[in-house]
Amino acid sequence: xxxxxxxxxxxxxxxxxxxxxxxxxxxxxxxxxxxxxxxxxxxxxxxxxxxxxxxxxxxxxxxxxxxxxxxxxxxxxxxxxxxxxxxxxxxxxxxxxxxxxxxxxxxxxxxxxxxxxxxxxxxxxxxxxxxxxxxxxxxxxxxxxxxxxxxxxxxxxxxxxxxxxxxxxxxxxxxxxxxxxxxxxxxxxxxxxxxxxxxxxxxxxxxxxxxxxxxxxxxxxxxxxxxxxxxxxxxxxxxxxxxxxxxxxxxxxxxxxxxxxxxxxxxxxxxxxxxxxxxxxxxxxxxxxxxxxxxxxxxxxxxxxxxxxxxxxxxxxxxxxxxxxxxxxxxxxxxxxxxxx
Numbered sequence: 001x002x003x004x005x006x007x008x009x010x011x012x013x014x015x016x017x018x019x020x021x022x023x024x025x026x027x028x029x030x031x032x033x034x035x036x037x038x039x040x041x042x043x044x045x046x047x048x049x050x051x052x053x054x055x056x057x058x059x060x061x062x063x064x065x066x067x068x069x070x071x072x073x074x075x076x077x078x079x080x081x082x083x084x085x086x087x088x089x090x091x092x093x094x095x096x097x098x099x100x101x102x103x104x105x106x107x108x109x110x111x112x113x114x115x116x117x118x119x120x121x122x123x124x125x126x127x128x129x130x131x132x133x134x135x136x137x138x139x140x141x142x143x144x145x146x147x148x149x150x151x152x153x154x155x156x157x158x159x160x161x162x163x164x165x166x167x168x169x170x171x172x173x174x175x176x177x178x179x180x181x182x183x184x185x186x187x188x189x190x191x192x193x194x195x196x197x198x199x200x201x202x203x204x205x206x207x208x209x210x211x212x213x214x215x216x217x218x219x220x221x222x223x224x225x226x227x228x229x230x231x232x233x234x235x236x237x238x239x240x241x242x243x244x245x246x247x248x249x250x251x252x253x254x255x256x257x258x259x260x261x262x263x264x265x266x267x268x269x270x271x272x273x274x275x276x277x278x279x280x281x282x283x284x285x286x287x288x289x290x291x292x293x294x295x296x297x298x299x300x301x302x303x304x305x306x307x308x309x310x311x312x313x314x315x316x317x318x319x320x321x322x323x324x325x326x327x328x329x330x331x332x333x334x335x336x337x338x339x340x341x
Contacts, residue, residue, distance in 0.1 A: 001090070003055050006036065007075045009090065010083045015063060016073025020054055025087045028053065036087065040080035048072060057083050097136050114151065144180065150207065162219065168207035176214040179203055183218040183241025183259060197221060199241060212237065246283065
């Protein structure tokens, strides 16, 4: 594809040879002839000079910072990451499912099947489940009784959707995820034995959600655990019973959310971050990696355990590095004071 065509698709400004042929997309240090690369942050600009890429996508204004701009045809855009999405879709489109229709080696008990549904071998779909149009379900996945899968959703291999789960449109669930398992609810009886509290609620996943591999989302004790529209959840995340996660929140790998938390809209939770039970995390909160929320949080950036303001946390961390020297000085002062008594 000619560079001029790509520039038109990306709605970017082209500087350089419009007839440059592009055959793929690659990282700056791995790009070769025919590849287009991208630089979304200024710190990567110095690498472009030695890159073998045939062209580069730059954030607007970066072209003025590159001394060798004449060596690489460049397309300037507002957001290189969004442009990368377009480039990847152009050169590496998602392959069509290798299987069409409902395979005879699957077990489909329900009659509520939409149009153009793909069900691979060894899938099990129970009675009264509903499968929307254009859904794709890969091998060894289970869809429980009364569950609903919205149009255009994709369930990869070994996904377990328990009974009465509601999944919206264009949802992607990666391998090994478990949706609707029992919440962790137990109470001690008079003999000191733990008795299981029946978990009779369900899970509701709204449209355009993506759920990573081996993530677990527990059903509610009563009512629903709710994952709202546009939420993106990484691999190995635990979401407990009766949690609500607001629109467009992003949760990184190994994070954990305890029962009955309300997570607001546009929240970002870093890797291994966590929230104690029954908390309210406000809209736009950012929990840095390994941060642990032990109380309600309003909009802001938080780090540490327990989670505190990120700026304060940085000052504390800087102070910790000085502790050995401070302890040494205190001991020396104690000796001086002691010798004068």
